[in-house]
């Protein structure tokens with residue numbers, strides 16, 4: 789959850805794991821209700837979605853684990869609730885078949901920039917993606 793459009797109400801991003809293969813962004817209207825805002829398309833089934841300010845410009849961005857692509861996909865917020873098309877980041881070099889199932893945004897190296905830790909199936913390990 790995060791305030792994607794900056795109106796002071798919490799908004800929500802959820803994975804669609806059926807045929808849609810997308811992230812639904814829902815906007816809070818302030819009374820606890822949510823309205824559909826937009827769909828972020830993916831080419832493979834998304835798993836865990838997390839929200840954090842990945843690019844440091846103040847508004848919450850979205851990162852999602854996409855195990856079938858051995859990658860995570862990042863969607864950057866334009867500050868008004870619009871999002872970039874997804875940028876895919878592989879969690880591990882070929883030929884390993886690590887499949888990230890979950891991820892967290894955390895400043896692992898303490899430099900003040902948010903990093904991403906992924907939790908991988910098959911390789912049974914963690915991958916640290918440091919923001920440069």
Ligand SMILES: [Ca+2]
Nearest residue numbers: 791793795797
């Ligand atoms: Ca909002």
Ligand SMILES: [Ca+2]
Nearest residue numbers: 841843847849
């Ligand atoms: Ca941001």
Ligand SMILES: [Ca+2]
Nearest residue numbers: 895897899901
């Ligand atoms: Ca960092």
